[in-house]
Amino acid sequence: MRTAARTVFLAGMALALAGCASLGPKPWEKDLMARHEMLVDPYPLQTAAEDHVYFSKEASSGGRGFAGGGCGCN
Amino acid sequence: MQAAPETEASRRITRLGPDYHVSFHAMATPCEVRVETSDAALAERIGIAVEAEARRIELKFSRYRVDSVVGRINAAGHLGLVVDEETSSLLECARQCFDASDGMFDITSGVLRRAWHFDGSDRLPGAQRILDLLPLVGWPKVSWKPPELKLPPGMEIDLGGLAKEYAVDRALAEALAIAPLPMLVNFGGDLRVSGPRSGGIPWNVAIESVEKSGGMAGMLELREGALATSGDARRFLLRDGVRYSHILNPRTGWPVKDAPRSVTIAAYSCVEAGITATLAMLKGRRAEAFLKREGIRAWCIR
Amino acid sequence: MQLKKRRRGNVRKSLARISAGLLAAALPPLAGQAAAQSYYDDASGTRNNNFGPGFTYSQLDAALLVYQEAGGRVGAIEPTANLSMHAADGRQLSIGGVADSVSGATPNGAVPSNLPQNFVTPIKAQGSSASVTSASGGSTIIKLPPTPGQLATAALGRQYTVPANTLPMDKGFHDHRAALNGAWAQPLGGITEIGVGAGYSRESDYQSITANTHLSQNFNANNTTMSLSLNSEFDSSFPFGGIPTPLSVMNAQWKTQSTRDKTQLGFVLGLTQVMTRSWLTQFNYAFDQQSGYQNDPYRIVSVVDPASGVPTQSLYENRPQSRQSNSFYWDNKLDLGPTVTDLSLRYFTDSWGIKSVTADLAERLNLGSAFYVEPSARYYHQSAANFFHSYLVGGQALPAYATSDSRLGSFTGTTFGAKLGWIVSKRSEFYVKGEYYAQSGNSHPAGAIGQLKQQDLFPKTSAAIAFIGYSWDFH
Structure with missing residues (x-):
């Protein structure tokens, strides 16, 4: 059961990666992507502050970036 | 494919x-x-x-066409050609650009391309070959009495x-x-917009990387006005580690030294952006300093 | 030969005049000096920190975080600033700093009781009884009998009393933190970006050193980015009173061992893909390995009477020295005209038995070109660590590891927030964000003993968060 699920997952990944080769807009279609709010992390200080709050109040951290907190608040 | x-x-x-x-x-x-x-x-x-x-x-x-106005002017040479109003305004614009650029923007410098072939190779022309061509370059040598243009023998405009x-x-x-x-x-990277998109959203334009075709070096937002790029993505000579850009100095007959690999200019009209880009390239090493001093919105790739 | 010195902008003006002259002859609808002038005078527009390639620019970010938990619990003020400099050839240098001031009451880990409870803890400054007064959060300085085998100077302790039917909290908690970080990144050969970074953070009882390196590569006409970052962290904990012996009875004795370390190593493998003109997606897998001292040196676990449920002892907590975690993070950004949606999902699992899911949604709505609002909501749920116990039962064998830290228990956290942004100019932006965060858990777990059935065993946290930020790009 577990093996089957894993195979399906891997097949999905392979499909997704193969698709990447031709995936995505042409350079002249990147007008929206160039907007500041479409950056992956447009407000890094805000992200860092929120991650810091959740790091000190919850057991999970990381994912977006490194899980370390750099402080003793957890 | x-x-x-x-x-x-x-x-x-x-x-x-x-x-x-x-x-x-x-x-x-x-x-x-x-x-x-x-x-x-x-x-x-x-x-x-x-x-x-x-x-x-x-x-x-x-x-390249003998039946174009430019072809006919070049063929007529010293006999002269009376040109139409549109051509006349373009020639008048070229004259003013020559004056404004201290002789660097020169529509007669095209004959130098008989010696220079910017094909990415290391084949530089001989110094004598260029000295032979230099007498055929120089806007002040032509007779421009609107609407008639006369070219001295051997000279051409482009x-x-x-x-x-x-x-x-x-x-x-x-x-x-x-x-x-x-x-x-957008004609080959020289472009102009009518104004912002509906809702005031700017147009976004990618600057192509000079390194690899299709790569993107940056994005610009354009609300109104025009962009023009002068660059040598594929047109250059490379010899002994020196890169010779396709921008020729009409006074020396040699490519401008240390020019940026590409200059993109934002201006009100595409003509203005294009002239400014060419002029910036002609400034060579001082291109960025020139653009900054003039307060021109520009993006240079070195 | 150029004899006259050109004044700033003269060439530009003459080229503008020449072009306008040419175009005026040919095309009336577009020409005119007036239109051209308005083009050059126009300074409006949305924020655009893209100076383009070939231009050096810097970005300065400054922000202030104010955090306050309800019920007189932890509050923090955290100013932060960051300067990043971008060179023409893609090199970047950034330096930043954070200061942090935290104070307030914090749950000490004990369960509430139907009787008043006394707790004794080392005072924060060894031998300096004068500077710690009894006014500090309702604590009393007491003199302790010297204990054989311990430091001779350990004669003072701090005692505080918690009333009946009240969550035990230590109100003497306050600390300052300062942190510095720096990072460098540049393109290298065919590699899109390679970078290194380091950070240092210091509190009165904790120190953290971090170092990281990353590599990213763009493919497919810059529509695909793959990245790998390697991270390391080296922490030292040197609590007031020294490192308590795990699962020993809480007292005010100074311990001989004063410092314990923790090492963390991890990597993040990332794939960012521009799917369509308006859809950006990112998938990250992160693995982390922590080893060393991970206990909270101040936190205790109650041992309760097996019949009445009344706490009889407080033991210092103990956590495993090793922890491995995996997280899967998926972020999507969708630009739908006037709105931008950001939806991220995360699944986290670790060797302590914690599993968590996180969903974070923010919807940005541009109001004209100068303002925007962004409401946001976040859902978080975690299961408990397998050594989490709200309390231990007297007379039973002690487990190897035990903590009553609610952050390692099972709970749900929800956040609601709203952000308001003002694009002051193309180069600067000001924003404020307010958020409300609340945790909820099982206050009355099945199997509670005696008086504990009447107590709230989940020390719920709720907090208001305010964030003010300013960002400025300049040449």
């Missing part, structure tokens, strides 16, 4: 998000017009008008540094006369 060869019948119309996108091939470069409309028929009419204007200007001012940008400005005006919609006209 190989791209189909571009022909005159290459005009394509496609829907791209909120726009219709009409592309075709003219003036030895890919051309496009983007129109923000949902009316396909209207977009096609605009595309046809834009393409017609591009082809008209290409036919009229190409230096409006290639103006015609494409002029075509962009002209084609946009033609298109806007059909319908005042938000649109962008």
